[in-house]
Amino acid sequence: MSLPLRARSDRRGPSPLAWAALLAALVAIAPLAAAVMTALQPGAHSLTAPTFLRYAGASAALAAMVAVGATVLGAAAGVLVGLHRFPGRGLMAWLLAAPLAAPTFVLAYGYADLFDVAGPIQSSLRGALGVSPDLNVRSLWGAGLILSLAFYPYVYLTVRAALAHQSASTLEAARTLGATRAQTLRRIILPLLRPALAAGAALAVMETLADYGAVSFLGVQTLTTGVVRAWSVFGSTAEAARLALPLVGAAAVLLWIERRSRQGRVSDAARAKATPLALEPLGGWRGLAALVFCVGLIGLGLALPLGWLAHQGLSVEPDTAALVRAGRNVLILAVLGGALTLGLATALALGGRRTPFLTRLAGLGYATPGAVMAVGLLAPAGFLWRGVEGAAQGLGAGVLLLVLAYASRLTAAALEPIGAGLERVTPAMAHAARSLGESETGAALRVELPMARGALLTAALLVFIDILKELPATVMLRPFGFDTLAVIADRYAKDERLAQAAWPSLLIVLIAAPVVIWLNRQVSRTARGVTQ
Amino acid sequence: MPLARLFNRRLTIGLGLAAMLSLPLAACQGEDGKRDDAPADAGVVNLYTARHYDSDLQVYEAFTEATGIRVRRIEMPASEMIERLRAEGDASPADVIVIADAGAMGRAAEAGLLQPAASDDLVSRVPQNFRDPQNRWFGFTRRARVVAYDSAKVRPEEIDTYEELASPRFRGKLCVRNSDNPYNISLLSALIEHWGPERATEWARGVVANMARPPQGGDTDQIRAVGAGQCEVAITNSYYFLRMAGSENAADREIMQGVRLGFPSLDGRGSHNNVSAAGLAANAPNRANAIRFMEFLTEAQAQGVFAEVTNEFPTAEGAAVPERMRDYAARPVDPLPMSAYGPRQAEAQRIFEAVGWR
DSSP states (O other), X not given: OOHHHHHHHHHHOSOHHHHHHHHHHHHHHHHHHHHHHHHHSOOXXXXXXXXXXXXXXXHHHHHHHHHHHHHHHHHHHHHHHHHEEOTTHHHHHHHTTGGGGSOHHHHHHHHHHHTSTTSHHHHHHHHHHSSOXXXXXXXXXXHHHHHHHHHHHHHHHHHHHHHHTSOHHHHHHHHHTTOOHHHIIIIIIXXXXXXXXXXXXXXXXXXXXXXXXXXXXXXXXXXXXXXXXXXXXTOOHHHHHHHHHHHHHHHXXXXXXXXXXXXXXXXXXXXXXXXXXXXXXXXXXXXXXXXXXXXXXXXXXXXXXXXXXXXXXXXXXXXXXXXXXXXXXXXXXXXXXXXXXXXXXXXXXXXXXXXXXXXXXXXXXXXXOHHHHHHHHHHHHHHHHHHSTTTTTOHHHHHHHHHHHHHHHHHHHHHHHHHHHHHTSOHHHHHHHHHTTOOHHHHIIIIIHHHTHHHHHHHHHHHHHHHHHOOHHHHHHOOTTOOOHHHHHHHHHHTTOHHHHHHHHHHHHHHHHHHHHHHHHHHHHHHTTOOO | OHHHHHHHHHHHHHHXXXXXXXXXXXXXXXXXXXXXXXXXXXXXXXXXXXXXXXXXXXXXXXXXXXXXXXXXXXXXXXXXXXXXXXXXXXXXXXXXXXXXXXXXXXXXXXXXXEEOOOOHHHHHHSOGGGBOTTSSEEEEEEEEEEEEEETTTOOGGGGSBSGGGGSGGGTTOEEOOOTTSHHHHHHHHHHHHHHOHHHHHHHHHHHHHHBSSSOOSOHHHHHHHHHTTSOSEEEEEHHHHHHHHTOSOHHHHHHTTTEEEEOOBSTTSOBOEEEEEEEEETTOTTHHHHHHHHHHHTSHHHHHHHHHHHOOEEOSTTOOOOGGGHHHHTSOBOOSOGGGTGGGHHHXXXXXXXXXXX
């Protein structure tokens, strides 16, 4: 049925949309291509096989721990909130996504200090018991635990969204056929949720593999810290890029999993009738247990580490002027970067529909470790610096470069929600517009985008939050005197002054939290049958 | 326009917000509001620095006050800085490069990113072993990489050499950070230079055998672990110890009660030291200002700020040392030129890998 469209656009050559998509793909792929080219350069092999295996093993173990941890926690929270009624459910429903507001390095600061051998917990235990138990979070286990708590919201959100798209009739049929609550959960709900769990877990694992801030602070040596080590100690960008290739490969696999599971979900959504699921009341101790579980999750994922950091921060005088400047800087970057990334990702989503390979390639940037992207970004940045008079000096050129860097790294993050939003617009609607005389670009601008505007806003806000937390590209490419909150936090942490690092860290969370909560509310509004 | 209607108010608000945010941005020229109040505009000096201490901000302000030259800066780790300078090439705006490790500074010089700075003041003020033989970089603050120890369990003479840190006396009783750290790499580089690779490898193996826990945290965390009784000795930079000993935080002072700083000696010649160094960028567009800035770092005022605020030892001949750190600053320093650290970095890292020092 798309035959007439294709014939028409072929006759006229590529539409403006297709050109825009190509441009967007170029921006997104350039750093990754540069990084791969760096990796292929001949260079001294300073890395021994056992060391490589140790890094890869740690990355794999961490990914496995987070896959299990984040999935179990996120699924439990999603099913509790999505299918049950218990005291405090409304509040919990929107607070449960809040840990996404905190950069992982901030959680790592808080936990490492809390559980340090000279920290409050071990010190008081030593005082009370005479011995201190080994509660060290600066370990593989600690990192697995902290990252699970940081990333369970991905699974929580995908599960909530999936439940919102399920029709009540399936569950009712199961119950009328005599299935118990446990049987319904095991035989009906969990199989239905499988694609959502896979998608959420894939996102959590992708973030885990690319994480540098938390693992390096916790002293866990993974492929990402290996990348930085190869770079900073051996001075070998080629070695660094080579170490990153397995990560890019893993990202490709994870994206494929995520995409496949989303396809399943969409077809369900199309069929689902708007009969919202009835919430099962949890009375007495069950309700209380559900509440305690949710409060515990939010407490461990956000309140405890942040509360401790805030407590530490209160003992020092913050450099208010610098914080205000850094806050202003990062807001400028996040707004501009969010807008540009949204534009590029939209062009790619609309114009790249006939070239899915291009879109998928552009998606790889998201899961590539920031340090590797930074290596890759330097090559195109070098062209700008050397080719344009004054570009290496100027503030404007510096900001532009950073915004482009964010766009190339985060286009994939924006692509996911935009793609999902556009899939809800059926081809028939676009066809109707075309038959009424709209061009392909016109149909996209005047029909499809307005219908998917909720998804566009979601995408822009996701990028906004990621830019708030971004570190490696900002550190490396920023212009003179242009610090962000994350840069300041990192500087204090490197100087081993956690109390000072607490202030910028908390500010990041304070700015991001309302946005995260708003995004989460979008999900729960969909759950009540309100689509946009 | 339909597209505009689609975003209607949100877009308007967003654009308005962006415009509001960029107004102060355009006005402030990206630097710390230092545009009108300088005595006379004598241009700028563009600084790339890997240091991250508050003392430095005070020194920049003092420099602008004294010379009218504004300081524009970007802070980033040494490896990122080296790559950025490479990518910028001839177009690089960098005038002065500051790195808190003689080894990494040597790598920058080796990569052709620095040029000799012709300044008699710098050459006469900074002792030969604290600067590059070709005068491409000059150390302006010094720190000793020494030992914090539990005075209840360790006698000072048990740690008066680096060899003793690897002896069975401290099996399971030593804390040290990981081997990515430039200060550890430069320490092992110096040991290789003195002892040769075999003996240095044996030493590193002994230290690994003595570790009370897998390497983790920064130097401050190692000192705290001594205070908490998890280890008896910890390898640390001197300024972290001095900062904690003088801390206003009650918990820090409490934990520091029984912790002392010991200065092991390398073959009887002195302790291993490192410097923060400033180098003249290869393509410095403001060359005269750059040299003026480097000279300022070694003058009495700046040397005093680094000592007071960051607890680093001065490198300039005859610079004053605050009373509370005079004893520590007077300890003998290994006379090996620090330019020897750079070429040994990769070898040191290979030894760390081989002996399992993570």
